[in-house]
Structure formats: C-alpha cells, structure tokens
Amino acid sequence: MKQTLTHPVVIGGGPVGLVLALSLQQAGVPVTVLEAQPPGAMYGDGRALALSSGTRQVLEQLGVWNTLQSKVTAIDTIHVSQQKGFGRALLKAGEHQLPALGYVVSYGALMQALDARIAESSSGLEIQYQVPVQNLHVDANAAEITFQTAGATDRQSTDLIATPLAIIADGGRSLESIPGLVRETKHYGHDALVGLVQTELPHRNIAYERFTPFGPMALLPNGEHFSLVWTGEQTYIDQIAALDDAAFLQALHQAFGDRVGKFLHIGKRGRFPLKLSKLEQTFPAHCVVIGNAAQTMHPVAGQGFNVGIRDAMALARNIAASSAAEWGTVHRLAQYHQSRARDTGRGLIFTDFLVNVFSNDLIGVGLLRGAGLGALSMLPFARRLLVNKMSYGS
Numbered sequence: 001m002k003q004t005l006t007h008p009v010v011i012g013g014g015p016v017g018l019v020l021a022l023s024l025q026q027a028g029v030p031v032t033v034l035e036a037q038p039p040g041a042m043y044g045d046g047r048a049l050a051l052s053s054g055t056r057q058v059l060e061q062l063g064v065w066n067t068l069q070s071k072v073t074a075i076d077t078i079h080v081s082q083q084k085g086f087g088r089a090l091l092k093a094g095e096h097q098l099p100a101l102g103y104v105v106s107y108g109a110l111m112q113a114l115d116a117r118i119a120e121s122s123s124g125l126e127i128q129y130q131v132p133v134q135n136l137h138v139d140a141n142a143a144e145i146t147f148q149t150a151g152a153t154d155r156q157s158t159d160l161i162a163t164p165l166a167i168i169a170d171g172g173r174s175l176e177s178i179p180g181l182v183r184e185t186k187h188y189g190h191d192a193l194v195g196l197v198q199t200e201l202p203h204r205n206i207a208y209e210r211f212t213p214f215g216p217m218a219l220l221p222n223g224e225h226f227s228l229v230w231t232g233e234q235t236y237i238d239q240i241a242a243l244d245d246a247a248f249l250q251a252l253h254q255a256f257g258d259r260v261g262k263f264l265h266i267g268k269r270g271r272f273p274l275k276l277s278k279l280e281q282t283f284p285a286h287c288v289v290i291g292n293a294a295q296t297m298h299p300v301a302g303q304g305f306n307v308g309i310r311d312a313m314a315l316a317r318n319i320a321a322s323s324a325a326e327w328g329t330v331h332r333l334a335q336y337h338q339s340r341a342r343d344t345g346r347g348l349i350f351t352d353f354l355v356n357v358f359s360n361d362l363i364g365v366g367l368l369r370g371a372g373l374g375a376l377s378m379l380p381f382a383r384r385l386l387v388n389k390m391s392y393g394s
C-alpha cells in the first residue's frame with residue numbers, strides 16, 4: 001500500500017529520533033516515526049549514556065526530565081588522570097556555577113521516559129513499530145520509503161510512504177547506500193568493553209577518566225555503582241574479555257589504581273567496536289541524516305549522544321521555521337547542515353585528538369599529556385572552556 005504524507009517522517013525511534021519527534025510535536029508540526037523494533041524492546045538496555053547540561057535542558061523543555069530525574073546520577077566532579085605518568089586534573093560543577101557537569105542514565109531508562117512522555121499526548125505524533133525500513137528512494141519531488149509491513153514475517157511484504165522530508169535517525173545501522181550520501185569512516189581497531197562495577201568505596205558523584213597506553217577508560221557514577229567503559233585495541237580487549245570475573249576485577253584494579261578501593265563485582269559485560277564516522281557534505285533534497293547515523297565518535301569524552309540531541313533540536317527549529325512547502329528543499333537542508341557543521345566537526349576533531357594523544361606510548365607524548373593535564377589543572381579559563389564545550393557543544 002502506498003501512502004502520501006505531507007509531513008516529515010523519521011526513520012528510527014531511538015533517543016535521537018524520539019527527541020526530534022517530540023520537538024516537532026511541541027512546535028505543532030505533524031510527524032510519523034518508523035521503528036524497526038516492537039515497543040519497549042530497549043527498556044532493558046543498560047548501556048550508560050552521559051547526558052550534558054544542554055541535553056538536560058532539552059529534556060526539561062520536552063517534559064521528559066521529570067520522569068527521568070529519579071533514574072539519573074549527577075556527575076559533580078570529573079577526575080582526569082593518566083596511568084604511568086604525572087599530571088591530573090579536576091573539573092568541578094561548583095566552580096562553573098552548574099548544578100552538575102553531566103548526568104549518567106541507562107539507555108533503557110531514557111527510552112522508557114521518552115515513551116511515557118509520548119503516551120501522555122500523542123496528538124500529531126504517530127509511531128509505527130516493527131516496520132524496518134528497507135529502502136529510501138529520493139527524487140526531485142519527494143522521498144519514498146519502503147518498509148516491511150507491520151507484523152509481517154517475510155521481507156517481501158512491504159508498504160510505501162512518500163514524504164517531503166525523510167529524516168534518517170537509525171543509528172547508522174542501515175540505509176548506507178542512498179545515492180548522494182557518502183560516508184567516511186576511520187576504524188580505530190579498538191573496542192569498548194562496558195559493564196556495571198561495584199567498588200569498595202562509594203562514587204561520591206565523581207566520574208573518572210583515565211588515559212592508559214592501551215586506550216582511555218572511564219568510570220561513570222551510575223546509581224549505587226559505576227558504569228565502566230574500558231577501551232583498547234581489539235586484541236587487548238579480547239584478552240581482558242576472556243578473563244573470569246575475579247581476574248578481570250584484578251586487572252581493572254591494576255589499570256585503574258586505588259582511587260575507588262577494591263573492585264568487588266562486575267555485571268554482564270558488553271562490547272562494541274569504536275570508529276569515527278561522518279557523512280560528507282552533500283545535501284540531497286528530501287532527506288537528512290541525524291544522530292549516530294550522521295556521525296559516530298569515540299566515547300572518550302561522552303560527546304556522541306549529546307551531539308545527536310543537538311542535531312535533533314537544530315533540525316526541529318529549522319523545520320518549524322519553514323513553511324510546509326519548504327520542507328525537504330535543498331536550500332533549507334543546506335541551512336540545517338551549515339548550522340551543525342561547526343559543532344559536529346569540532347566534536348569529531350576533539351574526540352579523535354584525545355584518542356590519539358592520550359592512547360599513545362611514544363616518548364614525549366607522555367610528557368605532553370602530563371603538561372596538558374597540568375595546564376588544565378592550573379588554568380581556570382581552560383577548565384571553563386572545556387566544561388562549556390562538554391555542556392553545550394561548539
């Protein structure tokens with residue numbers, strides 16, 4: 001069945017797609033979301049997302065924060081250090097008159113809060129579940145989206161929607177081969193190992209970022225525990241992933257040091273490959289890409305997700321400020337891309353720089369790292385710049 005819509009369609013109902021949909025709804029723009037999975041499928045996903053102060057403000061504006069508040073853990077202090085080297089820096093929320101430097105929340109809890117907000121008022125916002133999009137065809141007049149019919153088990157049963165603007169927010173998992181969209185990818189050859197760890201000492205709302213010669217690692221306060229993000233070359237991560245829990249906790253203690261006492265327990269360990277990926281600056285009409293689908297960053301500075309939320313907000317403003325006849329025009333989309341180029345570009349450069357400089361054992365680089373951390377610790381304006389960037393982007 002073919003349906004012709006006169007409003008935007010979002011492909012992917014992950015956090016970025018839903019934040020965009022809620023923002024459009026708030027601005028009075030009708031929107032349809034096509035999501036591959038059934039409702040609630042991700043509620044059990046414990047991956048820890050670091051939310052910036054800017055993202056908190058967005059969630060407040062959208063009426064999501066109230067529900068979410070009891071599930072987030074505030075980061076009051078960020079402690080940055082390097083293994084086998086001097087230099088250490090502390091960033092404190094109080095120094096920057098902020099209630100917190102950021103917040104940690106599980107992906108599942110965020111999805112639940114977004115869904116709860118949508119359930120309160122779904123007027124103008126339609127979500128179709130279990131409709132994996134298979135193809136997107138863009139011509140001069142519209143985007144045509146082919147997706148598997150809801151509930152159908154065979155890929156051959158498809159439906160079609162034509163829309164003036166298809167917004168791809170699918171996390172970059174599909175739709176790679178749309179003409180006009182060219183992706184540049186740098187594989188770090190590194191993986192992130194993630195999991196919830198229990199430590200001897202309480203977290204006191206401190207997030208630890210530690211740079212080791214193998215790669216950066218982070219401990220983020222999450223509820224009563226810490227969420228661990230341990231990155232390194234795939235062969236190195238293979239080795240630590242193969243350890244039994246007791247040996248794993250010991251290796252973690254060795255890499256991390258004594259700041260949080262002994263490591264007592266590790267929950268289910270997850271793993272994902274790290275890459276830097278971005279779209280080249282092409283602006284096909286009737287189609288735009290946001291969130292992780294548009295850019296994927298190393299999680300070293302907790303930037304990726306927040307950049308995606310800023311994409312969603314900038315696009316919502318762009319659409320709301322345009323007449324319906326302008327949705328999907330090259331001119332309007334170019335304006336959107338221009339408004340995002342600086343923030344996205346700097347986020348990619350910043351995280352790539354951190355990975356290169358802080359995961360490197362060359363003589364001289366260790367000294368540079370120590371000097372960088374020393375400077376950060378000595379210079380209030382450098383800390384202010386960094387905190388501003390982490391909170392609100394470029």
Ligand SMILES: Cc1cc2nc3c(=O)[nH]c(=O)nc-3n(C[C@H](O)[C@H](O)[C@H](O)COP(=O)(O)OP(=O)(O)OC[C@H]3O[C@@H](n4cnc5c(N)ncnc54)[C@H](O)[C@@H]3O)c2cc1C
Pocket residue numbers: 011012013014015016017034035036037047048049050131132133134169170171172173174175194229271272290291292293299302304305308
């Ligand atoms: C395995 C993994 C672990 C991660 N762990 C961390 C972490 O510990 N900390 C951290 O900060 N970041 C982590 N990230 C990154 C973080 O998850 C992303 O920054 C964030 O999820 C981006 O949100 P998004 O909405 O753009 O994409 P996603 O969260 O990926 O959402 C995309 C949505 O699109 C849907 N979809 C996909 N294909 C289709 C299709 N064809 N048709 C319709 N719908 C579709 C999906 O079902 C999903 O709901 C991780 C990423 C991955 C892949």
